[in-house]
Every structure is written in structure tokens, then in C-alpha cells.
Amino acid sequence: MILLRAKDIDFEVTYINLQEKPDWFLEISPHGKVPVLSVDGVPLFESNAIAEYLDEMVEPKLHPADPIKRARNRAWTDFVPDFAKGLSGIYYTKDASAMEEGLKVAPTRLAKLEEALATERGNDGPYFNGETLCLVDAAYAPFLQRFAFVEEKLQTGVLKDFPLVQAWSDALLASDTVTGSVVSHFEDEFVASLKRRGFYVGTLFEGASAAAE
Ligand SMILES: N[C@@H](CCC(=O)N[C@@H](CS)C(=O)NCC(=O)O)C(=O)O
Incomplete structure (x- = not known):
């Protein structure tokens, strides 16, 4: 969605x-996962594949023109699942001790990204490739957005040691392209799902709407 908006x-x-995935969805999504992009009736799945398709088809090109840089950008988007698991390992936890365990793992993933931002970019940001939002930004933003939201309650301070990741996250979350890519009641939905799944962090959101459940 971020790329469609960008x-x-x-x-x-x-x-x-x-x-409760509808049948029509299961028919077009081989792994039963979102997102799926339907192009003239042909379903595309997997975020990276969709992002690269959109980038090839629609100007402006956001993936680097240089093949080496493009491959290295792609390599960093391939790190997203590990990174996301590291961050969600903090808040997809049922109690404070599991969260502590998560807090031991997350910095190892954050450190890799901090290093990438320090050495890979060769620019001062604010985005991964400089001044224009790119596919790497679009891939990480949803996970940084969710983490920033729960971190307001958890106050783990885990990003303090990773100032470049923090600044990158701040820049992404200051972008309307990113923030407007989720439904307006996204936060209620997210809190409802944290509560429904019995995660500790859900208990910190007292007044959140139960209607979304
Ligand atoms: N590798 C896939 C992962 C997609 C994915 O995990 N989607 C989640 C939501 S963010 C999902 O559909 N989960 C539902 C399920 O697994 O049943 C991609 O990048 O598109």
C-alpha cells in the first residue's frame, strides 16, 4: 500500500x-496471506514481488538504477522477516518475563540495521537511499510503525542504542505516504488483535475499542 501511495x-x-479468510481470497492467495495485488484479474502475492512489479511498471522508479545497489537493497528487504520477528518478539509476548527474553533478541536485529544505515546508505537519509522513499523503506515501515505504537506504552527504550534506526523510523512515521497507508481505525484494530491474542501489551491499552474485535 505504501508503494501504491508513493x-x-x-x-x-x-x-x-x-x-475468517473468505473463499475468494484463499483461491487467489496461495499461502493464505496478505497482501495480494490483483492486476487485471491476475493475483500477485508476496510483498517484495508486488513491490518490484509496481516499481517496474510505474514511474518514478524507486529501486536504484545501479544493479549492485539494487541487489543490496533487495538483500535488506529480505532481512525484513528476521527484523520483524525480532521486534514483535518484544510485544507478541504473554507476560513480562517473555518480553524480557524478546528484549535480549531485538537488539541483535536492530544492530544489523543500524550498521546498514551507517555504512550501506552512503547518505544522510532521511530514508534508506536518501531523500526519496524507496522499496527498503516501504518494506520496513509497517513494522517500525507497529513497534512505535506499542513502544509508547511499553517504554522499553530499546531504540536508544540505535539512533540511526530511531531517526529512520521517525522519518518514515512523519511521512503521510506511510501513515496514510493503514485504515483510520488501525490503532483500534491493532489493539483489539493484541488483546484477542492475549498479549501482555494489550492490557496496557485500557480504553481501546472492543468493537473492532
Ligand atoms: N512473505 C509474505 C508474508 C505476508 C504475511 O505474513 N502476512 C500476514 C499479515 S502481515 C498474514 O497474511 N497473516 C495471516 C496468516 O498467516 O494466516 C509477504 O511478504 O507478503
Whole structure:
């Protein structure tokens, strides 16, 4: 969605309940996962594949022109699942002691990204490749956005040792392209799912709407 917005592409979005995936969705999503992009009736799946397709098809190109840089950008988007697991290992936890365990793992993932931002970029940001949002930014932003939201409650301070990641996250979350890519009631939905799944952090959001459940 971030890339669709960054490229100003007209699109229609259909949200589904991942707890009760409709049959039509299971027919077009081989792994039963979102996102799926339907292009003239042909479903594309996997975020990176979708992002690269959009980048090839619609100007402006956001992936670097230089093949080496492009491959290295792609390598950093391939790190997203590990990174996301590291961050969510803090808040997808049922109690404070599990969260402590998560807090031991997350810095190892954050350190790799901090190093990438320090050495790989060769620019002062604010985004991964400099002044223009790119595919690496789009891939990390949703996970940084969710973490920033729970961190307001958890106050773990885990990003303090990673100032470049913090600054990158701040820049991404200051971008309307990123923040506007989720539904307006995203926070309620997210809190409802944390509560429904019995995660400790969910208990810190007292007044959150139960209607989204
Ligand atoms: N590798 C996939 C992962 C997608 C993914 O994990 N999607 C999650 C939501 S963020 C999902 O659909 N989960 C539902 C499920 O696994 O049942 C991609 O990058 O598109």
C-alpha cells in the first residue's frame, strides 16, 4: 500500500478478516496471506514481488538504477522477516518475563540495521537511499510503525542504542505516504488483535475499542 501511495497509483482495497479468510481470497492467495495485488484479474502475492512489479511498471522508479545497489537493497528487504520477528518478539509476548527474553533478541536485529544505515546508505537519509522513499523503506515501515505504537506504552527504550534506526523510523512515521497507508481505525484494530491474542501489551491499552474485535 505504501508503494501504491508513493507512486500515486489508483487502487481499490478490500480488507479481509484474517481469522475468517473468505473463499475468494484463499483461491487467489496461495499461502493464505496478505497482501495480494490483483492486476487485471491476475493475483500477485508476496510483498517484495508486488513491490518490484509496481516499481517496474510505474514511474518514478524507486529501486536504484545501479544493479549492485539494487541487489543490496533487495538483500535488506529480505532481512525484513528476521527484523520483524525480532521486534514483535518484544510485544507478541504473554507476560513480562517473555518480553524480557524478546528484549535480549531485538537488539541483535536492530544492530544489523543500524550498521546498514551507517555504512550501506552512503547518505544522510532521511530514508534508506536518501531523500526519496524507496522499496527498503516501504518494506520496513509497517513494522517500525507497529513497534512505535506499542513502544509508547511499553517504554522499553530499546531504540536508544540505535539512533540511526530511531531517526529512520521517525522519518518514515512523519511521512503521510506511510501513515496514510493503514485504515483510520488501525490503532483500534491493532489493539483489539493484541488483546484477542492475549498479549501482555494489550492490557496496557485500557480504553481501546472492543468493537473492532
Ligand atoms: N512473505 C509474505 C508474508 C505476508 C504475511 O505474513 N502476512 C500476514 C499479515 S502481515 C498474514 O497474511 N497473516 C495471516 C496468516 O498467516 O494466516 C509477504 O511478504 O507478503
